[in-house]
Amino acid sequence: MSKLAFDEFVKSQQNDEREAVGPNSAQQLKEWLLYLDNLYSKITSYVQSYINEATAQIYYSNIELNEEFFGAYQARKMTLKIGRSSVAFNPVGTGLFGMRGRVDVLGPSGKASLFLVNKRTTNARSLIQVTISRPGDPPPQPESNKKREPIQWVWKIGTPPPDMNFVELTQETFFEMILEVANG
Amino acid sequence: MAKRITLRQKTLSITEVAEYHRDVESSLQLYFTRNNPRFVARFAGYMLSEVANELAERLIETDLRSALAIMVRIEATFRIDYLQRCNSKGADDLSIAFRKLRRKYGAKHARVPLEQGILEAWRAVYPGTSTLIGELSRAFRFRHWLAHGRYFTPKLARKYDYQSVYILATSVLENLPLISAGIV
Numbered sequence: 001m002s003k004l005a006f007d008e009f010v011k012s013q014q015n016d017e018r019e020a021v022g023p024n025s026a027q028q029l030k031e032w033l034l035y036l037d038n039l040y041s042k043i044t045s046y047v048q049s050y051i052n053e054a055t056a057q058i059y060y061s062n063i064e065l066n067e068e069f070f071g072a073y074q075a076r077k078m079t080l081k082i083g084r085s086s087v088a089f090n091p092v093g094t095g096l097f098g099m100r101g102r103v104d105v106l107g108p109s110g111k112a113s114l115f116l117v118n119k120r121t122t123n124a125r126s127l128i129q130v131t132i133s134r135p136g137d138p139p140p141q142p143e144s145n146k147k148r149e150p151i152q153w154v155w156k157i158g159t160p161p162p163d164m165n166f167v168e169l170t171q172e173t174f175f176e177m178i179l180e181v182a183n184g
Numbered sequence: 185m186a187k188r189i190t191l192r193q194k195t196l197s198i199t200e201v202a203e204y205h206r207d208v209e210s211s212l213q214l215y216f217t218r219n220n221p222r223f224v225a226r227f228a229g230y231m232l233s234e235v236a237n238e239l240a241e242r243l244i245e246t247d248l249r250s251a252l253a254i255m256v257r258i259e260a261t262f263r264i265d266y267l268q269r270c271n272s273k274g275a276d277d278l279s280i281a282f283r284k285l286r287r288k289y290g291a292k293h294a295r296v297p298l299e300q301g302i303l304e305a306w307r308a309v310y311p312g313t314s315t316l317i318g319e320l321s322r323a324f325r326f327r328h329w330l331a332h333g334r335y336f337t338p339k340l341a342r343k344y345d346y347q348s349v350y351i352l353a354t355s356v357l358e359n360l361p362l363i364s365a366g367i368v
Contacts, residue, residue: 067343095341110209127354132313160202
């Protein structure tokens with residue numbers, strides 16, 4: 001009995017491990033770092049006129065992230081300096097439930113987060129949809145039979161819990177977020 | 185005959201945990217600025233960078249505590265659902281599976297393991313929940329690490345913190361037909 005239970009345990013751990021690691025981890029990591037670069041480019045374009053006037057500066061540094069999927073790796077952290085205020089864009093990682101990545105935005109007056117989510121996602125409730133069916137129920141329509149559109153991953157500003165709404169990242173919403181974290 | 189547990193009529197919902205977290209975070213942000221009337225007395229001899237570092241440490245600690253509060257709330261939700269289904273003697277597959285568990289583990293409800301008992305029954309009865317339950321089981325490793333004093337390095341498949349745990353909890357509560365008797 002205990003050998004059987006142990007066999008089951010060993011098997012379940014293998015399944016967990018396979019689910020967790022996945023076959024394309026190198027590609028996933030590359031994509032995540034590319035999405036980060038795209039975010040920083042977008043933000044730079046929002047503040048470009050201030051950079052030109054030398055009233056704002058952008059700096060980069062490397063930080064080490066450690067995720068079970070990929071082990072330790074270097075990711076770029078961006079700092080936006082506006083006069084005396086500094087706002088740091090700290091990448092959190094890509095191995096997050098229901099999304100492809102998160103960057104925490106830390107300023108002297110508070111914190112906000114940018115989420116890399118499905119373009120259609122508007123709040124935390126719509127991140128995951130589960131179909132509840134019991135054994136014996138007719139199987140749900142296979143995904144392959146449905147018209148599947150590829151997921152478009154976009155950066156959105158997430159309001160903090162409990163609301164957790166995901167707002168489109170535009171120059172206007174970006175400025176609002178910076179005022180919130182840097183100016184209170 | 186299993187002894188019935190008396191359920192508390194008022195416990196913190198995850199929304200209330202989130203509201204509490206938001207208020208504590210805002211209070212800390214304020215406390216570590218010169219707007220705090222006791223700032224000079226509290227931080228005499230500090231360099232500004234030391235004040236900022238201490239604030240960052242407090243915010244990380246608050247984040248972890250709130251994550252634990254969310255995880256234990258989720259555990260309680262599953263255990264309340266288990267007790268309600270056992271006591272109501274319902275004819276649905278999950279209630280039947282839970283009554284089998286109760287016979288196996290006897291009167292002490294706390295002995296029924298959450299992950300290998302209650303969550304496994306959910307997976308078996310509602311196969312569509314398997315991925316979500318798998319995510320939750322993995323997140324419980326983070327919960328165990330927090331609850332057991334963080335004295336070891338946890339082996340976690342994902343990056344967990346307050347926000348990611350809140351999103352997972354929202355998905356679970358939104359998607360699973362949990363019976364909570366209006367107290368969760």
